[in-house]
Amino acid sequence: MSRIAFLITESFMGLYRAKLQAFISSVTISITLIIFTLTYYAYVNFIDYSFELKTRYRIDVFFNSEIGYEEGKNIFNLIMNIDGIEKGEFIDKEFASDIFETYFNTKIENILGTNPLPLGGRFDVTSENRNVKSMDDIVINIKKINGIDQATFRSGLISRLDKIIDNSFNILLLIGLSIFLLSIILVSNTIRLIIHSKRNTIETLKLLGATKMFIKVPFLIEGILQGLLGSFFSVTVLWILYSLAQYIFVPIFNPMSINILDILYANIFIGIVLGIIGSYRGFSKYI
Numbered sequence: 001m002s003r004i005a006f007l008i009t010e011s012f013m014g015l016y017r018a019k020l021q022a023f024i025s026s027v028t029i030s031i032t033l034i035i036f037t038l039t040y041y042a043y044v045n046f047i048d049y050s051f052e053l054k055t056r057y058r059i060d061v062f063f064n065s066e067i068g069y070e071e072g073k074n075i076f077n078l079i080m081n082i083d084g085i086e087k088g089e090f091i092d093k094e095f096a097s098d099i100f101e102t103y104f105n106t107k108i109e110n111i112l113g114t115n116p117l118p119l120g121g122r123f124d125v126t127s128e129n130r131n132v133k134s135m136d137d138i139v140i141n142i143k144k145i146n147g148i149d150q151a152t153f154r155s156g157l158i159s160r161l162d163k164i165i166d167n168s169f170n171i172l173l174l175i176g177l178s179i180f181l182l183s184i185i186l187v188s189n190t191i192r193l194i195i196h197s198k199r200n201t202i203e204t205l206k207l208l209g210a211t212k213m214f215i216k217v218p219f220l221i222e223g224i225l226q227g228l229l230g231s232f233f234s235v236t237v238l239w240i241l242y243s244l245a246q247y248i249f250v251p252i253f254n255p256m257s258i259n260i261l262d263i264l265y266a267n268i269f270i271g272i273v274l275g276i277i278g279s280y281r282g283f284s285k286y287i
Contacts, residue, residue: 029230072119187278223279231271
C-alpha cells in the first residue's frame with residue numbers, strides 16, 4: 001500500500017512542479033476533445049440533413065404520349081417492383097395539369113384548350129440508393145420497360161452533395177488528427193520536463209534497485225491525470241454549448257441527436273488515451 005501511495009504522491013508532485021506545462025497540456029487536450037466532439041456531431045447531422053435533402057430528389061418518369069390510363073397504371077406497378085424503389089406517386093393527366101398550374105399559375109387546358117401532358121410517376125429510392133451510381137442503375141432498369149419516354153433525376157445536385165460530404169469528412173479528419181498529434185506532443189514535452197526536474201531522484205531510485213516500470217508508473221499516471229483534467233474541461237464547455245443549443249435553432253446541428261452521456265464517456269476515454277500516449281512518448285527515450 002505504501003508503494004502505491006508513493007507512486008500517486010510522486011505523480012501529483014510531478015504535475016505540481018511543472019504546473020504551467022501540465023495546465024497547457026490539459027487545455028490542449030480539452031480543445032482537442034471539444035473540436036473532435038463538435039466536428040463529429042456536425043458531420044453526423046450534416047449527413048442526416050443531406051439525406052433529408054435527397055429524399056426530395058425523386059426519379060421523374062414520363063410515359064409515351066399514347067399510353068392510356070390502365071396501361072399507365074400497369075407500367076407504374078412494374079416500376080414499383082424494381083429493386084431500390086421505396087415508394088411512388090402515379091401522375092395522371094389531371095394531376096399533371098395541377099403540377100403545371102403550380103409552376104405557371106394556370107391550367108394547361110386554358111392555354112392549349114386540351115391537355116397533351118403524358119402520364120407518368122415520381123419515385124423515391126431507398127436510403128442506401130440515394131447516390132448517383134445507384135440511381136443511374138435504377139433509371140436504366142426503368143427505361144427497359146416498354147412505354148417509357150423519359151426517366152430522369154437531378155444527378156448534378158446529388159453529386160455535389162456527395163462531394164461536399166466527402167470533402168467535409170477529409171477536412172475534419174485532417175484538423176482532428178493535427179490537434180490530436182499536437183496534444184500528444186505537448187503532454188510528451190510536459191513529461192520530459194518533469195523527468196528532467198527529477199533526474200537526480202530517478203538516478204537514486206535506479207541505484208536502489210527500482211525497476212524501470214516502477215519509475216515509469218508515476219509519469220504514466222501524470223499523463224492520465226492530464227487527460228482526465230482535459231476531459232473535465234471539455235465536458236464542462238460542451239455541456240454549456242449543449243444547454244445553449246437547446247434554445248438556438250441551427251438547421252444542420254440538432255441537439256436532440258446528442259446523448260450527453262456518450263459525450264462524457266467518449267471524452268474521458270479519449271482524454272486518458274491521449275495522456276497515456278503522450279506520457280509514454282515522453283519517458284520512452286529517457287527511462
